[in-house]
Amino acid sequence: MAKNKLKVEAIERGTVIDHIPAGMGVRILKFFQLTDKNERITVGLNLRSGDEAKKDLIKVENTVFTVEQANQLALFASEATINEIRDFAVVNKYSVQLPESIDGVLRCPNSNCITHHEPAATRFYVKQKPRQTDLKCHFCEKSFHTTLFSELN
Ligand SMILES: [Zn+2]
Structure with a gap:
């Protein structure tokens, strides 16, 4: 685990979208216009997480998603988890769910x-x-x- 975490720089405050299926990270960036926000974004593509399949990961600084926004991610990444970060620590973590x-x-x-x-x-x-x-x-x-x-x- 520690080895995987080193691959993507830690952020002080913001949101980490983890467990995105490999290949969907770029689509999510574009779809949700994350790059238009002017915040620093770190993207990891084709990361390995233990024995699991490869995954993508997105860190967006100074941005907190509403549950409604996060659930729209489930269209592309039904297994994604949302981690809200404050002072370099995860203060809220949840799995996305497809909205109705x-x-x-x-x-x-x-x-x-x-x-x-x-x-x-x-x-x-x-x-x-x-x-x-x-x-x-x-x-x-x-x-x-x-x-x-x-x-x-
Ligand atoms: Zn129509």
């Missing part, structure tokens, strides 16, 4: 959907299946695999 719905952050993949033509906040219902997660649009009622989504803006 995701409001306002996703663009509907269906270009005929009314949300593309009228200013409406998007809403998607999370449908968990054994091996994948689909999101169903509140407006056009179509279901899409999570990989089909892009963020707003």
